[in-house]
Amino acid sequence: MDIKDFKAGMYRAGHEYRYFLPEKINHSFVWTDEGINKLLERASLKLGELNAFSQFVPDIDMFIKMHVTKEAVISSRIEGTRTNMEEALSDKPGIDPERRDDWQEVNNYIQAMNAAIEELENLPLSNRLIKNTHKILLSSGRGEHKTPGEFRRSQNWIGGASLADATFIPPAHTELPELLSDLELFLHNREIQIPHLVKIAIAHYQFETIHPFLDGNGRIGRLLITLYLVSQGILDVPLLYLSAFFDKNKTLYYDNLTFVRTKNDLAQWIKFFLVGVIQTAEKGVDTLDKIVKLKKAIEEEEIPLMGRRAKQGLVLLHQLFRQPVITTQDAEKMTGLSRKAANDLVNLFVEKKILLEKTGYQRNRVFLFDEYLRLFDD
Numbered sequence: 001m002d003i004k005d006f007k008a009g010m011y012r013a014g015h016e017y018r019y020f021l022p023e024k025i026n027h028s029f030v031w032t033d034e035g036i037n038k039l040l041e042r043a044s045l046k047l048g049e050l051n052a053f054s055q056f057v058p059d060i061d062m063f064i065k066m067h068v069t070k071e072a073v074i075s076s077r078i079e080g081t082r083t084n085m086e087e088a089l090s091d092k093p094g095i096d097p098e099r100r101d102d103w104q105e106v107n108n109y110i111q112a113m114n115a116a117i118e119e120l121e122n123l124p125l126s127n128r129l130i131k132n133t134h135k136i137l138l139s140s141g142r143g144e145h146k147t148p149g150e151f152r153r154s155q156n157w158i159g160g161a162s163l164a165d166a167t168f169i170p171p172a173h174t175e176l177p178e179l180l181s182d183l184e185l186f187l188h189n190r191e192i193q194i195p196h197l198v199k200i201a202i203a204h205y206q207f208e209t210i211h212p213f214l215d216g217n218g219r220i221g222r223l224l225i226t227l228y229l230v231s232q233g234i235l236d237v238p239l240l241y242l243s244a245f246f247d248k249n250k251t252l253y254y255d256n257l258t259f260v261r262t263k264n265d266l267a268q269w270i271k272f273f274l275v276g277v278i279q280t281a282e283k284g285v286d287t288l289d290k291i292v293k294l295k296k297a298i299e300e301e302e303i304p305l306m307g308r309r310a311k312q313g314l315v316l317l318h319q320l321f322r323q324p325v326i327t328t329q330d331a332e333k334m335t336g337l338s339r340k341a342a343n344d345l346v347n348l349f350v351e352k353k354i355l356l357e358k359t360g361y362q363r364n365r366v367f368l369f370d371e372y373l374r375l376f377d378d
Helices: 035-057 058-079 097-119 127-137 173-188 196-210 217-231 243-248 252-261 266-301 304-319 328-335 341-353 370-374
Strands: 009-013 018-022
Touching: 018 196, 035 196, 035 266, 058 097, 058 217, 058 243, 058 266, 097 127, 097 217, 127 173, 127 217, 173 196, 196 217, 196 252, 196 266, 243 252, 243 266, 252 266, 266 304, 266 370, 304 328, 304 341, 328 341
Parallel strands: none
Antiparallel strands: 009 018
16 A cells, blocks of 8 residues: 555544544555655664664663663653652652652553563564553552553543543444454564564554553553564664653654544654654664763773772672662672771762762762763753
């Protein structure tokens, strides 16, 4: 099918409302739009650069946690959750009780993402894997009563206070089995020759339109992008997340999804998606480059000046790239030092401005690897 001839779907009557029934997508797509081709070439190149760069970064697993955490914070923020990187990386007892539900949702997302990546080693990207991931995402917190791990059995809606004033009403739950089966077949159909980035752009649109869960659709839909790229070997490690781009361009994101449904404008959505890949991959390479330079600078310029503490200082530094928010008790465990020696080492890191104490207290102090954390700020 030529993309310009794409028909997104039709409206059908529900009980005192109309829902949108999307067309199935498990077929080939072609296009003559040169704009798509140019963006696709650039996006593929930038994604390749990100993947190649990640292979040469020492201890890349050390940095994946931070990228996953950032994704969890931003993807949850799109849904109204208010937690920052510092809070997400802190233990629950240290979080303001009024913000613990937000903290829980972000940490559920981190667990869901990590579990999904691990599960891809034994299970294909499928409706089963998506449900397993959703179950973890909504396992506790505000969504725990929204049937975690199960596709909805009732009508949902987007925007508005009820079906009567909803901005968009997805397909009836009775339509889901057929639509979700079609989506899964599309993701794994090797007979249709569609570049992976275009395929996942279309799949993301379709998932958001189906809206198969009572809650958590946006987060799962965004996570689906990364899972697909990893499952297809496009990315060796999960380092590309589009939530920051979607959040920065939130109005355009929702408008472009809407225009597919109202104007059949799939081409514009694909272009927007590819721009997101380009900008996000560029940002990813830049962040990784800065991380490597920061690590090298501290190792070569600060650690050698620590004298007899240099060996354990290097151990602590490497642990900080995994856990950039710590207490002196954490430093004890990380280094194997006594309480006093760990405290002295942390104080030395503060003197050298590697760590920043954030509480101002004399006891129960919390320290930030601030320069590292700021690399993940948008």
